[in-house]
Structures are given as C-alpha cells and as structure tokens.
Amino acid sequence: MPEQRDANTTFAQRVRLARDRAGLTRPVAAGLVGRSAEWVKGVETGAIGMPRLPMLIRLATIYECDLGDLTGDERISAATYTKATHTDLPxxxxxxxxxxxxxxxxxxESAEVLHARVRSAWxxxxxxxxxxxxxxxxxPDLLADTQHSARVLDGVERRRALVAQAQAYHLTQLFLAxxxxxELIMLTGDRSMAAAQDADSPRAMAGAAWYMNHVYRDASEAADxxxxxxxxxxSLLRQEDPEDLARWGLxxxxxxxxxxxxxxxxxxWRYWDLAQDASRRLGNEYAHPWxxxxxxxxxxxALTIHLDLVQPGKAVEAAASLDLSAxxxxxxxxxxxxxxxxxxGMQDEGVAAVALLQKAHKTSPETVRFNMHTRMVLPELAKAGPRMVREDARELALALSIST
Structure with a gap:
C-alpha cells in the first residue's frame, strides 16, 4: 500500500525519504537516472526544483513508489509540465x-539559391x-526544395545541395525544440547527419554533431x-582554417x-577551456553567422555548466558578469x-529571476514562451515569489498563456 502522505513535507523531503526507503545511496540513484550525485543532492535539498514529469516518473520507478509519494498533495499542472504547441507544428x-x-x-533549384534561402532563414x-x-x-518549401535538388542534381552541386539540406534540418530541429x-526531433537530427555524411562534408558533419549532441543530452543518452x-x-576539421576552427571549438x-x-x-571545464581557446584564436569580436x-x-x-553541476553560487557569479552584447x-x-x-532562482532571488525573465521575453518572446523552465517556474513565482514581483510574474504568465 502507498505510504501515508504528509502534506506538511516538502517535495525535496519526500524525494529524500523515498530514496532512503529504497535503500539507495545518492551516487547509485544518480547512476540509475542518468544524472550526477550532486544533482540528486540538489533535488533533495531544494536547490533544484521539481523536475519535469518524465524524470519524476523515472524517480518513482527506481524508488519503487507511487508518483504521488513524491509530489504529495501538489497537483501536476498540465500547463506546467506539458509543452506549449506552436500553431505551425502540424x-x-x-x-x-x-x-x-x-x-x-x-x-x-541550384545549390547557390538554396544556400541563399537557408542564410535568410538563419x-x-x-x-x-x-x-x-x-x-x-x-x-516546408525549403525542406521540399532541398530534397528535390539533392535527388536530381549531380556531383559537386548535389553535395552542396545536401549541405543546405542538413542546415534546413537544423532549423527544423530548433523549431521543434x-x-x-x-520523435520528430530525433528524426530531424538523424536526417541532418545523414545529409551531411552523404555530402561528404566535414563542416556539415560538425554542425550536425553539435545539434545531435543537444538531442542526446535532452534524451539523457549515454554521455560516452x-x-x-x-x-x-x-577530428575531421583543420584548426588553421577559421571556419573549421569555429566548428571545432563548438x-x-x-x-x-x-x-x-x-x-x-x-x-x-577542461573542454570548456579548449572552446575558450578556440574563441580567442578567432578574435574577441568573432561570431559564426549561424x-x-x-x-x-x-x-x-559557462553559466549553464555551473547550473548543470549544481553550483548555484558560482552560477550567479557567472550570470552577474555575463555580457550578452557579444x-x-x-x-x-x-x-x-x-x-x-x-x-x-536556485538562490531564492526571485526579484532578479522575474526581472531576467521579463527581459528575456522582451528580447525574444517566442524563446520564453516555449522554454520549459519558464513554464515551470512562473506559476510558483506568481503565487509564492517575492511580493513585489508576484504581479509581474502573473502578467508574464498571462502573456505566455501559462495558468497560475
């Protein structure tokens, strides 16, 4: 039978209790869910909030408990845990x-025309x-036209059309995030790599590998x-070439x-240092066009790395010094x-968190609207954040069609 649930306990306390009852150490639990022991500690101490539904289900499975034993009386809101659907998805x-x-x-269409269209899309x-x-x-038209050209053209022109096709799939993958x-994200990632390989282009394969890496991380695939x-x-790139060096650093x-x-x-941090060295060799003003x-x-x-390593203090330091104008x-x-x-947010600095979400929304509304973290935290900030910004959080949630 499910354990009697105490409505006064927090989510973090319930997760730790469930792990203790399962007889698992933090490192073992971390290995089973594909995260670090520090991540498990972060969840159990409240430094990390309630994760998304797939991870909740995974935790409940390995701890051999009901999902409700972890969430208690906290209802899992569809507006929080489901992804907003863009009207153009169909x-x-x-x-x-x-x-x-x-x-x-x-x-x-010629490869030159296809590449011009892809540049415009980027x-x-x-x-x-x-x-x-x-x-x-x-x-839709870009995908159809790159497919047609790659199928009909020959030789160098065909390979160049395939490079354009790989980038069209990158854009599609980004839209689908x-x-x-x-399953469509996995499909576009695979197709982009197949097109890059068919083009026999190390640069195209490097770009596809960058986007496939995001697919793998989001799906919690093996780090190896x-x-x-x-x-x-x-290893296929030549670091003395700036275009190759940018992809190598990425x-x-x-x-x-x-x-x-x-x-x-x-x-x-070892590999981050290599990326930083590549960016320095390219020059502080350099940025790849797409x-x-x-x-x-x-x-x-660097900020994301601190977050994933559950280092909230260092993450805030990185955020405070970050210059995004570059x-x-x-x-x-x-x-x-x-x-x-x-x-x-991890440091309970809700005023700063809301201000940054407002700024992010002003900068790129659709980025904020379709971001899972935003959809998870705004209802909480609107209800239990600092009083001076609760109304701001509610207004932003309303603009994003998020129920509070």
Whole structure:
C-alpha cells in the first residue's frame, strides 16, 4: 500500500525519504537516472526544483513508489509540465512525414539559391520578434526544395545541395525544440547527419554533431556516445582554417556540456577551456553567422555548466558578469537570460529571476514562451515569489498563456 502522505513535507523531503526507503545511496540513484550525485543532492535539498514529469516518473520507478509519494498533495499542472504547441507544428510535421516517391516536376533549384534561402532563414531565426513563426513559414518549401535538388542534381552541386539540406534540418530541429513531438526531433537530427555524411562534408558533419549532441543530452543518452560523436566530428576539421576552427571549438563546448550534465566537473571545464581557446584564436569580436560560436557564446555556456553541476553560487557569479552584447542572436541572448534567471532562482532571488525573465521575453518572446523552465517556474513565482514581483510574474504568465 502507498505510504501515508504528509502534506506538511516538502517535495525535496519526500524525494529524500523515498530514496532512503529504497535503500539507495545518492551516487547509485544518480547512476540509475542518468544524472550526477550532486544533482540528486540538489533535488533533495531544494536547490533544484521539481523536475519535469518524465524524470519524476523515472524517480518513482527506481524508488519503487507511487508518483504521488513524491509530489504529495501538489497537483501536476498540465500547463506546467506539458509543452506549449506552436500553431505551425502540424505543417512542419506534414513536411517531415510526407514522402515523395517520385521526383517533383520542375527544374531543381541550384545549390547557390538554396544556400541563399537557408542564410535568410538563419537571419530570421536569430532575429528579434516571432522567430519561430517566421521560420516555420519557410521550412516546408525549403525542406521540399532541398530534397528535390539533392535527388536530381549531380556531383559537386548535389553535395552542396545536401549541405543546405542538413542546415534546413537544423532549423527544423530548433523549431521543434520544446514542442510535444520528441520523435520528430530525433528524426530531424538523424536526417541532418545523414545529409551531411552523404555530402561528404566535414563542416556539415560538425554542425550536425553539435545539434545531435543537444538531442542526446535532452534524451539523457549515454554521455560516452555524445562525447564520441563530437570528438569524431572534431577530428575531421583543420584548426588553421577559421571556419573549421569555429566548428571545432563548438564541438569542444558540446563535450563540456555533456560532461557537466553527468557531474564530471574536471572534464567539463577542461573542454570548456579548449572552446575558450578556440574563441580567442578567432578574435574577441568573432561570431559564426549561424552557429553563433564565439567568445560571447562560450562565456554564456559557462553559466549553464555551473547550473548543470549544481553550483548555484558560482552560477550567479557567472550570470552577474555575463555580457550578452557579444552574442549576435536575439534568440540565443534570450535563452541565456533564462539560464541566468534559473541561477538566481536556485538562490531564492526571485526579484532578479522575474526581472531576467521579463527581459528575456522582451528580447525574444517566442524563446520564453516555449522554454520549459519558464513554464515551470512562473506559476510558483506568481503565487509564492517575492511580493513585489508576484504581479509581474502573473502578467508574464498571462502573456505566455501559462495558468497560475
């Protein structure tokens, strides 16, 4: 029978009690859920809030308890734990799952035209305003046209068309992030890598490896697989070439994030240092036009590494010193502002957290709207945050259609 639930205990206390009853140490529990022992400690001390539903189910499974034994009387709100659905998701899904068994009528577009269209789409993605909606309007035709050209063209032109196709899938994967279609994210990641390999382009494979690394981390796949993929792709690049060096540095950053996710701080910072060195060699003003790799991005991801290593004090220090003006992407700046809000939230500094979420929303509204952390914390801040910002949190939640 389920244990009698004490409504006065916190989520953190209930999780620790469930682990104790299961007879598991923190390191063992961490290994079973694919996180670090520090992450488990963070959950049990309240430094990390209630995780998303898939992780709650995983914890309940390994602790052999009911989900309610962990959540107590706290109701799991659909508005909190489900992902907001973009209105253009059905058209993107149709574009990905429509199989053209015969070549389309008409002449294929040249690789030069395809690359120009892809560059325009990247500018929209990194620009201010409704970046998801703007890119979503382009993606179905862009996917269809890159597929047609890659199928009909020959030789060098075909390979260049495949490189454009890989980037079209990168954009599609980014659109699908935080959408309730995880299998489509895996599909786009796999297709982008297949196109890059078919193009026999080390640069395209490096870009695909960066985006596949995000897929693996979000799916809690084995860190060894993530690291191996990034290092294999990096080994194909020539560091004396600036374009290759940017991708090489980005893949060092991917490895750093993978190690941080599983609590291996030494390895995480070792690879972060390699990424930082690559950004310095490229120059402090450099930023890749669509991968956005540069010193600003490397510095911003130091904050994420501190968060994943459950180092809230260091994360706040990193957030306080972060200069996002060096990141030439409104989308990326907004994301890293949310990460900074996450750091202040871990330190119970709700005023700063709400202010940063407001700033992130002003910078890129759709980034905030479709971010899971934002959707999780705003209801709590609206109800139990510092009194002076509760109304601000409620207004932001209302603007994002999040129930409080």
């Amino acid at each position: 058209s993107i899904k149709r574009a990905l799952t429509t199989y053209r068994l015969t070549p389309a009528d008409g002449e294929p 500018k929209l993605w990194h620009g201010s305003g409704g970046h998801r909606s703007r890119v979503a309007a382009l993606l 935080f959408q309730p279609e995880p 697989a993530r690291v191996e993929l990034a290092e294999q792709a990096a 893949l060092q950053l991917a490895v750093a994030l993978s190690f941080a996710k599983i609590g291996k701080a030494g390895l995480a 991968l956005i790799f540069g010193k600003g991005l490397v510095d911003a991801y 990141v030439p992407s409104a989308t990326r700046r907004s994301f890293h502002m949310i990460e900074a809000a996450r750091a202040y």
